[in-house]
Amino acid sequence: MPKVPYKPEKSGEDDEDYEIVSFEDFCDKSPGSKTDLLTLNDNINYRLCYENDKITKSAEPEGESSQSGDRQTETSLNGPKSVTFKRKLSNSFAPFGRHNAKTGRAPLFSGVIPKSRNEESTSREHRYQRFSERRNICQRIWDNLPGVGSGMLGVALVCALCVGAWWVVGGAVGGTWGEEHYRKLWERTHPDTIKKPLSPLPYEKLPEYRYHDHNNLSTKNKINGTTESRKKTELNKKNVYPNRTAEFLQDMCSKMDEINRFDCFPQGNANEKDCNKRGCCWKSTETHGVPYCFYPSHYDSFHFINMTEDKHGMNVYMEKVRPSGYPGDFEVARMDIKYLSDECLQIKIYDAEHKRFEPPQPEIVMVPKPLSRTKYRVQVDMSYVGFKIIRNSDNVTIINTQDIGGLILSDKFLQISAVLSSSHIFGLGEKRARFMNNVNWNTFALFNRDRAPTEDVNLYGTHPFYLAVEHDGKSHGMLLINSNAMDIVLQPTPGITYRTIGGILNLFVFMGPSPKEVVAQYTELVGRPFMPPYWSLGFHLSRFNYGSVNETRRVWKANRDAGIPFDVQWNDIDYMSDHNDFTYDKVNFAGLPEFVKEVHNEGMHYVIIIDPGIGESLTPNTYPPYDRGVEMDIFVKNATNQIFVGQVWNKGHTVFPDFTHPNATSYWVEMMTDFHKQVPYDGAWIDMNEPSNFVDAPVGGACAAEAAPYRPRTSDPHLHTHTLCMDAKHFLADHYDLHNLYATAEAIATHFALSEIRGKRPFIISRATFVGFGRYGGHWSGDIASDWHDMRMTLPELLSFSLFGIPMMGADICGFNRDTTEELCKRWMQLGAFYPFSRNHNTNDAKPQDPASLGPAVAGASRAALRLRYELLPYYYTLFWRAHVQGDTVVRPLFFEAPEQNNLHDIDDQFMVGPYVMITPILAQGATTARGVFPPPQCWYNILDGQFLAVDKSMEVTENETVSVKGGGIIPLQAPPPQGPVTTTITRSAPLQLMVVPDIRHQAEGELYWDDGDSMNSYQEKKYSHIEFLLNGTELESSVQWWGYGVPSLNKITILSQPAIKSVMVNDQPCVKPCAFTYQNQTRLLTITVNLSLDKPFKVRWTYKPKPNSSWRNWMPGQKKSLHMHW
Incomplete structure (x- = not known):
């Protein structure tokens, strides 16, 4: 029976609050509990007082009942909601065990005593003996004697002594002490269990459910025993668990x-x-x-000992029942369930007695929001350890950890398993795999590692976040914030198991219910993606080992002269002197500062690589980054508190900044500032920050043995392989706990340094990442190979990082390792032109692969694809703004727009850019077409010429049809100049254009966000403009949502899929010179040339030429295939 605490209303004589609990609940309390026994007596009398009123209620005349003004209506504690009681305001029960002289009702019983237990008993057996008083006529007379008068006091005392002697003798002889009275009481309060055994079998459990209810907080302090004395008593008990045969x-x-x-x-x-x-x-x-x-069912690793609840969540204490098989078991664990908002909740499971490591990143502000219409409820069943999360809209259990696997909580092994509501699971990376995870007993490790991407190994990043999508499109997500090495297991139940070797289990659940909303809720928690500078959306060019500034300049100029749209030139570590950070080679790269100024003069930008490893200087005062680091004491230490010395690219040895040290950010700002004075770079490429170490130990030393009882299934035999020792010392904690956070800590310092140095938006690309990294920088997929398979597999990773809140993501176009081919690089440029982060980069021992170096075919394909990208940059930029302010994705899977279409869930060889543009790349060697899916209900058009492609169809597309646009969107565009170099500096000054793509209802919508493209906090400081566009039938209009920065004028509007046009009106005036319109019968495009300022609303209307037996609404291509869905 659920324990439902209850506080009666107070009357003049009721000056105390009483908690109403069931008899067996009180008797199942710990022997160490200091609960007031008189309170129990009072509670039971109080309840039976109500029950007596309930019994007699039906016997009362209706008139009496209605006229009884000294009664108040009460709701039954355990009965149906419709059953009520009448409570007399007089003192109708015996408080604190006193006999009530007015009613003659005696106290029911006076206490409980502990019962001894043997080793074979279980926690489910009753732990107390009950006894009650036998009150006879003499005792009742004694209770009434004070009213007779003082003259009868002596007689009363004599009678009392006689009665006491008789009671003691009778109890000793009979041995029952009122057992018959207790039996009747038990039968009365537990009629359903009269014929059942009082001691259930060890494996049986009596379920007791806890549902979160924001409107009923009567479950507060459900279980007594929150005092320190109770905790100590519980800890001293010997663990007992079912000993099954x-x-x-x-x-x-x-x-x-x-x-x-x-x-x-x-x-x-x-x-x-x-x-x-x-x-x-x-x-x-x-x-x-x-x-x-x-694990068998009912596997009890812990059991509940205490729970409290308020409007913001639950706090549950659990005690270990059995040894886990791993050293350092938590004796008492605590589970905090916090309702953070209507869509998000936290489940935090940790050691109740000892402080454990918790990642300092991502920074999460734990301020619960007001709750109004929660999308979930949480069930805690006191007979099973764990919890259920239930979606309120349809009562589907989306996450169930109750009696699922084993909850294991020990020092270096923590495990929790759950059954999920869907087998369509996405996310959980970084890894090389298909976008929709294989749930057929799939185990993969998360531990940041410098390793070229291959299947079934841990890679550069750690993101223990998944998105689950059900058959009807409803979705949820769950995140584990834990920075230790871990395994994640997916199985076809569908189920998931998290296993980590340190820290705590800190889970966050996001209720969606759409996939878009899940990602938005996730980024709201871990941090919205950074707002990139506009120039970073252009094309980037790089190579490991150009070898000299002259070769860098030659490649830069050759691609500009070839008309390749191009914004950012990069240099890898070959620009450095002896591969040391914050230096440049004064021989091979003499004149580098002058080259960077030349790049800037052309409206372009320059990015350098910065590795975290600092070269160890054996000669004092010769390398300031090392000398200052030693002086400021900011380098990672080894187990003996000496500077940890490894080996990376530096000619000598390498030391590693400890970015958790209080002085580290000041050190990093100082180093980056000093170098920026020499080479005025614009962005930072932070590499090798897993961190990578080319030796598996300190130089000349060895790592301490990793005495972990469980080793995650990483690709290496030891965790310290190719990185620092796990016992290396950071200011905040050991490397064992901080390894996966190293890159994030570096990114935070770099982000701050760039902000201080340039006073503009920082641009950072990192190889290693962790949860919440998108707040500070972007990511590229690392050292992939120049082959067709690696090109294909960049798409699932691109989509996964969209889920992780890192939209600035891309891959090395044409591949990094090995030689590319002309065909491969052509296809890859046609794909990579639409990566959010679009960069061509390769290694030093492969042939050059910049577009201009591979011949006219590659150069021509690259030029065409990149010109289309640059035309779409206002659309991209608006998407990045939406990601920054509300957590939208930039690139997304097809099913994000129609999650209820299950056939779209496993498509990862196509992707959407925003809600309207779809990329269908050619990914197979020798192929000239690609098969694409064009989901219903909207029509799809070729973005190049506006021609109708398909609706609700799978079909082959040619290389000129790989970019399509969906009905319902209005896309802002800026056309690059037809000749000469193309940069964002040039295109940003070009007039804007609109591509209007009606849906099957002849409606469409779109928006434009615009600012100066580089200033920090443009949105927060209102230095931007935001304009919305809306098509309804034959009328297009704009509305200015905010105007705080100048926007180029609008000079062209193209409307797709239109019948023959009769006339056009602009702002209620006929379209006459300089306004003009044209209509193409074959393509059915209406093109309107205008000159409209966007700082005020505009309205454009058009009419059709009449056609016999026709209506303009019947001019949608593919209409018949769409009628059954919307018309």
Whole structure:
């Protein structure tokens, strides 16, 4: 029976609050509890007073009931909501165990005493003996004697002594002490259990549910025992857990389906003996990936000992029941469930007695929002450890951890498993895999590692966040914030298991219900993506080892002369002197500062690489970055508190800044500022920041043994392989805890430094990332190979990082390692031109692959694709603004626009740019077409010529049809100049154009965000303009949402899929010179040439030429295929 605390209304004589609990709930309290026994007596009398009123209510005449002014209506504690009681305002019950002289009702019982327990008993057996008073006629006379008068006091005392002697003798002889009275009381309050055994079998559980209800906070302090004395008593108890017989366990195990097995022995080398020792099931199978050793149902690793709740969440204490098999078990764990908003909640599970490491990033402001219409409720069942999260709209359990696998909480191994509402799981990276995760017993590790991307290995980033999409499109997400190395297991239940080797389990759940909303809720928590400078959306060109400033200049000029749209020139570490940060080679790169000024003079920008490793200087005062670092004490230390010395690219040895040190940011700003005075760079490329170390230990030393009871399935034999030792010392914690955070800490310092140096928006691209990194920088996919498979696999990673809140994402176009080919680079440029971060980069021992170097075919394809990208940059920029202010994605999977269309869920060889532009790249060697899916209900058009392509169809597209636009959008454009170099500096000054693409209802919408493209806080300081566009039938209009920065004028409007045009009106005036319009019968395009200022609203209307037996609404191509959906 649920324990529902209740506080009666106060009357003049009721000056205390009482908690109403069930009898067995009180008796199941800990022996160490200091609960007032008299309160229990009072509570039980109080409840039975109500029950007595309930019984007698039906016997009361209707008139009496209605005229009883000294009664108040109460709601039944356990009965139906419609049942009420009448409470008398007089003192109708015996408070604090006193006999009530007015009613003659005696106290029901006076206390409980602990019952001894043997080693074989379980936590489910009753832990107390009950006793009650036998009150006879003599006692009642004694209770009434004070009213007789002082003259009868002596007689009363004599009678009392006689009655006491008789009671003691009777109790000793009978041995029952009122047991019959207790039995009747028990039968009265528990009629459903009269014929049931009082002690249930060890494996049976009596469910008791806790539902979060924001409108009913009566569950506050449901269980007593929050005092320190209770905690100490509970800790001193010996852990007792069900000791099931082998036959019983075997019977339970045989009934469990394979897909419901959760691994009980993930270390490997499991055997039946060790498995059974953990209380788990053993059963071999021929199915690959299915565990032999698995948890049975009702596997009690912990049990609840205390729970409180308020309007912001629950706090639950759990005590260890059985040893986990891993050292350092948490004896008492705490689970905090916090309702952060109507769409987001936190479940934090940690050691209740000892402080443990928690990542300082991402910075999360834990300020719960007011709750109005929550999309979830949380169920806590006191007989199972764990929780359920239920979606309120349809009562679907989206996450269930109750009696699922084993909750393991120990010093260096923490595990939690859950059954999910869908097997369509996305996210969980960084990894090389398809976008929709394989849930067929798939285990992958997350631990930042310098390794060229391949399948089934841990890569550069750690993002333990997934998006689950159900068959009807409803979605949710869950994030684990934990920076230690971990494994994640997906299985076909569908289920997920998180296993990490340190920290705590800090889970956040996002309710959506659409995929877009899940990502927006996620980025609201971990940090919105940074607003990039406009120039960073242009094309970037780089190479490892140009070798000299002269070669860098030659490649830069050759691509400009070839008409390749181009904005940013990069240099890799070859520009440095001896590969040391904050230096440049005065021989091979003499004149580098002058070259950077030349780049700036052409309206372009320059980015340098900065590795975190600082060269160790053996000669004092010869390399300031090292000398200042030693002086400021900001380098990572080894186990003996000496500077940790490794080896990376530097000619000598390498030391590593500790970016958690209080002086580290000042040091980094100082170094970057001093170098910027020499070479005025515009952005930073931070590489090798997993961090990478070419030796697996300190130079001349060794790492301490990694005595972890569980090693995640990383690609290396040790965690310290190719990085720092796990016992290396940072200011904040050991590297064991901080490894995955290293890049984020570096990015924060770099972001701050660039802001201070340039006074403009920072631009940072990083190889390693962690949760929330998108707030500071972007990412590229690392050292991929120049082959067709690697080009294909850049798409799933691009989509995954959109989920992770890092929209500034791309890959090395044409590949990094090995030689590319003309065909591969052509196709890759046609694809990479539409990556949010678009850069061509390759290694030093491969042939040049910049567009101008590979011949006219590659140069021509690159020029055409990049010109279209530059034309779309106002659209891209507006998408990045939306990502920055409300968490939208820039690039997204097809199903984001129609999540209920299940056939779109596994498509990852196409992608959307915003809601209206779709890319269908050619990805196969020798192919001249690509098969694309064009989802209903809207029509799709070729963005180049406006021709109708398809609707609700899968079809082949040529290389001139790989970019399509969906009906319903209005796309802002800026056409590059037809001849000469193309940069964002040039295109930003060009007039704006609108491409209007009606949907099947002849409606469309779009928007434009515009600012100066480089200033910090333009949006926050209102130095921007925001304009919305709306098409309704044959009328197009604009509305100025905010005007704070000048926007180029509008000179062209193109409306797709129109019948023959009769006339055009602009702002209610006929379109006459300089206004003009043209109509093409074959393409059915209406083009209107105008000269409109966008600082005020405009309106454009047109009419059609009449056509017999026709209506303008019947002119939509593919209409018949759409009628059944919307018309």
